[in-house]
Amino acid sequence: MPELPEVETVRRGLQPVMEGARIVTAEARRGDLRFPFQPDFAKRLQGQTVTGLGRRAKYLLADLGSGDVLLMHLGMSGSFRVIKPEHEETPGEFHYPRGKDSVHDHVVFHMSSGADIVFNDPRRFGFMKIIGRGEIEREPHLKDLGPEPLGNEFDAAMLARACVGKKTSLKAALLDQRVVAGLGNIYVCEALFRAHLSPRRLAATLATKKGEPTDHARRLVEAIHTVLNEAIRAGGSSLRDHRQTSGELGYFQHSFQVYDREGEPCRTDGCEGVVKRFVQNGRSTFWCPKCQR
Secondary structure: OOOHHHHHHHHHHHHHHHOOOEEEEEEEOOOEOOOEOOOOHHHHHOOOEEEEEEEEOOEEEEEEOOOEEEEEEOOOOOEEEEEEHHHEEOOOEOOOOOOOOHHHEEEEEEEOOOOEEEEEOOOOOOEEEEEEHHHHHHOOOOOOOOOOOOOOOOOHHHHHHHHOOOOOEHHHHHHOOOOOOOOOHHHHHHHHHHOOOOOOOEHHHHEOOOOOEOHHHHHHHHHHHHHHHHHHHOOOOOOOOOEOOEOOEOOHHHHOOOOOOOOOEOOOOOOOOEOEEEEEOOEEEEEOOOOOO
16 A cells, blocks of 8 residues: 555645646536445535645545545555546656556546546555535544655654654554554554664653653654655555556665565664564565664
8 A cells, every 4th residue: 555655656746636626517427436436526616716736645536626635545556647638748757658447547636727636546455535624623534644754743742752662563553544544564664664763662662751751752753754754755666566657667675674585684884683573463575683673
């Protein structure tokens, strides 16, 4: 599933062709994706201007002139591509080359600029839902999300407070979207490696008994910021499907320090360890047992 850097890459690619443009017509070519479309889904979008395109964790949010918000999630295989007038490709293709898997083109937005924005989703784990702006705080998919890891509020003190007394592993805590929103398996493994912290370490060790951040918490927050910003600049990680909105592959996978590097030498200077893999909470965890403590 795309993580924060991949979804942010999509947002930045779609923003120039969606913001300020009007949805002339919207097509829902089937009745459902992960969930059924609302009965008036296409009608509520028709004629609406997209006044802003934002992201919350792994969700895209398009603000509409009506006061509604179009909530979008890519699921496992969801993709956007943008087709300009006269069939000219434009920044906006996220996963699949144009013309491939078109049978899975399930939603199309025909924009006032003449461009078409197509959502393709072979596995149909993505979804779209229209909600009122005033309902955002009560929306089930959003209401329990923790802080944005790249937001101004997210710092060592906030992370420490969220982990006080937690008996779960540090990795499990970071994957909990209520603790911090948008992180997934890849970037948690990479951040823990850069902070030299074991994924098996108790989450509670990020805080003192008084709830103040330890040095571990400070190192981890810095590592999270660094990894996410580098991944966004690289256009995300392309392991199976992901492409940048230009149609190019993301290339952060070439910067992985531990993820998917089982059996390879640790890249920490002076460390003679070897990257190991073990299953943790049903997911593969990659780490260096020698320098991650």
